[in-house]
Amino acid sequence: MFSLTETDEWGALQEHYDKIANVHLRTLFEKDKDRFKKYHIKFNDILFDFSKNRIDNIAFKLLIKLAEHRKLKAQIEAMFTGEKINTTEGRAVLHTALRNRPIDEVIFDGKDVMPEVNAVLKKMKNFVRDVHSGKWKGCTGMPITHIVNIGIGGSHLGPAMVCEALKPYSKPGMSVHFISNVDGCDIAETLKQLNPDTTLFLIASKTFTTQETMTNALAAKKWFLSLTGKKDKDVALHFAALSTNTEAVSEFGINPKNMFEFWDWVGGRYSLWSAIGLSIALYIGFDNFEKMLQGAYQMDVHFRKTPFSENIPVIMAMLGIWYVDFFNVKTHAVIPYYQYLKLFPEFLQQLDMESNGKRVSKDGDIVNYSTGPVVWGVSGTNAQHSFFQLIHQGTQLIPVDFIAPIETQCDEQNQHDILLANMFAQSEAMMKGKTEKEVREELSGSGLKGAELEKILNHKVFPGNIPTNTILIKKLTPETLGSLIAMYEHKVFVQGAIWNINSFDQWGVELGKQLAKRILAELGSDNDISAHDGSTNGLLNYYRENNGR
Ligand code: F6P
Numbered sequence: 001m002f003s004l005t006e007t008d009e010w011g012a013l014q015e016h017y018d019k020i021a022n023v024h025l026r027t028l029f030e031k032d033k034d035r036f037k038k039y040h041i042k043f044n045d046i047l048f049d050f051s052k053n054r055i056d057n058i059a060f061k062l063l064i065k066l067a068e069h070r071k072l073k074a075q076i077e078a079m080f081t082g083e084k085i086n087t088t089e090g091r092a093v094l095h096t097a098l099r100n101r102p103i104d105e106v107i108f109d110g111k112d113v114m115p116e117v118n119a120v121l122k123k124m125k126n127f128v129r130d131v132h133s134g135k136w137k138g139c140t141g142m143p144i145t146h147i148v149n150i151g152i153g154g155s156h157l158g159p160a161m162v163c164e165a166l167k168p169y170s171k172p173g174m175s176v177h178f179i180s181n182v183d184g185c186d187i188a189e190t191l192k193q194l195n196p197d198t199t200l201f202l203i204a205s206k207t208f209t210t211q212e213t214m215t216n217a218l219a220a221k222k223w224f225l226s227l228t229g230k231k232d233k234d235v236a237l238h239f240a241a242l243s244t245n246t247e248a249v250s251e252f253g254i255n256p257k258n259m260f261e262f263w264d265w266v267g268g269r270y271s272l273w274s275a276i277g278l279s280i281a282l283y284i285g286f287d288n289f290e291k292m293l294q295g296a297y298q299m300d301v302h303f304r305k306t307p308f309s310e311n312i313p314v315i316m317a318m319l320g321i322w323y324v325d326f327f328n329v330k331t332h333a334v335i336p337y338y339q340y341l342k343l344f345p346e347f348l349q350q351l352d353m354e355s356n357g358k359r360v361s362k363d364g365d366i367v368n369y370s371t372g373p374v375v376w377g378v379s380g381t382n383a384q385h386s387f388f389q390l391i392h393q394g395t396q397l398i399p400v401d402f403i404a405p406i407e408t409q410c411d412e413q414n415q416h417d418i419l420l421a422n423m424f425a426q427s428e429a430m431m432k433g434k435t436e437k438e439v440r441e442e443l444s445g446s447g448l449k450g451a452e453l454e455k456i457l458n459h460k461v462f463p464g465n466i467p468t469n470t471i472l473i474k475k476l477t478p479e480t481l482g483s484l485i486a487m488y489e490h491k492v493f494v495q496g497a498i499w500n501i502n503s504f505d506q507w508g509v510e511l512g513k514q515l516a517k518r519i520l521a522e523l524g525s526d527n528d529i530s531a532h533d534g535s536t537n538g539l540l541n542y543y544r545e546n547n548g549r
Pocket of ligand 1: 152153154204206208213268269354509
């Protein structure tokens with residue numbers, strides 16, 4: 001049985017942790033004036049500063065050694081070259097082929113996948129061109145001005161996040177909407193804003209069987225057809241499908257000509273680079289979509305070719321492992337200081353937690369170490385006024401990633417300075433904290449004395465020593481966003497590789513789906529519900545008695 005914790009490399013990290021666990025970041029900075037110089041990396045227009053992490057030279061070297069011991073290089077190659085590394089589903093993991101810009105061969109199952117990839121990209125390009133030029137018209141002859149993506153999970157979060165992030169690149173006159181939740185309020189509120197004559201629905205589902213998406217897609221079709229004069233044949237001009245399942249797409253009534261295909265070697269949460277990204281291309285233009293692919297490709301090259309000690313995704317991942325497995329950290333906050341990136345934490349939640357929220361190793365054993373942390377966050381400065389209190393003075397250690405562009409895309413440069421001043425201040429405050437001595441000095445002129453002073457003292461102390469990464473992006477462009485997303489994708493990959501878990505399946509979503517089907521049938525019957533545990537029976541009967549039907 002594989003045992004990560006029994007390896008010499010793990011043991012050496014444990015031993016070193018015991019020595020430096022209580023060393024304060026202040027001390028590390030005082031001792032080493034070159035820390036920033038040593039612990040930051042520039043990649044194109046991105047600067048990654050990891051100097052405010054609780055590592056010294058030895059810890060850094062040991063973390064890199066662990067990555068080497070885990071044969072990370074070979075594991076990276078296995079992904080890029082189409083080995084079936086998603087072992088529980090028998091699939092390759094080739095989202096990198098979707099952004100393989102020099103179009104080198106990528107052989108999977110004896111066949112180069114690039115001709116198919118490029119054929120779909122071409123089809124997307126032509127479609128986007130026709131919609132933007134007005135050549136593609138709705139059934140009443142009007143051009144399309146509203147794009148509605150209906151999808152959930154990976155078929156929603158990535159495109160929604162990117163469209164929000166790249167709003168400054170949106171095509172004039174084009175708006176994009178996202179419907180994901182099976183809660184009928186989601187679709188109802190969205191449809192209120194739409195005119196069917198100018199709306200194009202993209203039904204985005206890898207499997208084309210997902211309950212939420214199929215329910216919303218049918219509701220959208222019903223809405224469309226119920227409006228005066230609309231016929232089944234008109235559906236072809238207002239509905240397209242983004243899927244791997246041609247049969248289900250035709251069954252739904254979407255013309256296969258309007259289907260944009262992808263393949264089972266694209267994981268749902270890694271699919272925004274595929275046909276699932278059509279809403280992005282329609283919103284910001286195909287040229288910008290391609291630039292985003294280009295930015296991701298550049299990060300792929302960096303990840304594949306750069307030595308681990310200078311490799312951003314590898315370093316991010318190993319630092320995460322350092323905290324989760326040695327400092328017993330349970331959560332990791334990601335705080336973008338840029339409103340256009342407000343959906344980035346939500347996107348990362350699926351990427352990271354659906355990938356690495358696993359407790360079984362690739363060999364089928366229950367692991368005896370912690371794996372993926374809870375990933376969470378909202379944009380700054382809003383975050384400062386809600387949960388930063390807990391990060392600064394609570395009882396948990398929470399590492400934070402700060403992300404911000406240097407240039408704002410709004411006119412308010414003055415406000416951008418205020419925004420970034422806050423971000424820099426937060427990372428400094430988290431690192432340094434405020435000592436008891438500093439608080440005493442601060443209070444010395446306040447008139448507080450004796451017991452009164454002692455009582456308030458601890459409330460004003462900040463322990464600090466909170467590890468943070470800062471990612472500064474020159475400007476949030478399609479290229480830099482592509483690189484940023486790929487950077488986190490690869491971080492997640494590295495952590496899964498070290499933990500020896502399969503980051504590419506998601507069996508944990510199945511049980512709830514099965515039970516929901518059964519419960520839905522029970523809610524529709526008149527019989528007393530008694531087949532569940534006492535709590536579930538009670539809730540179901542109470543719901544039925546009180547839902548007014
Ligand atoms: O939540 C489970 C999941 O399978 C995700 O992995 C996926 O992104 C989402 O559902 C949507 O799946 P589909 O694209 O097949 O509708």
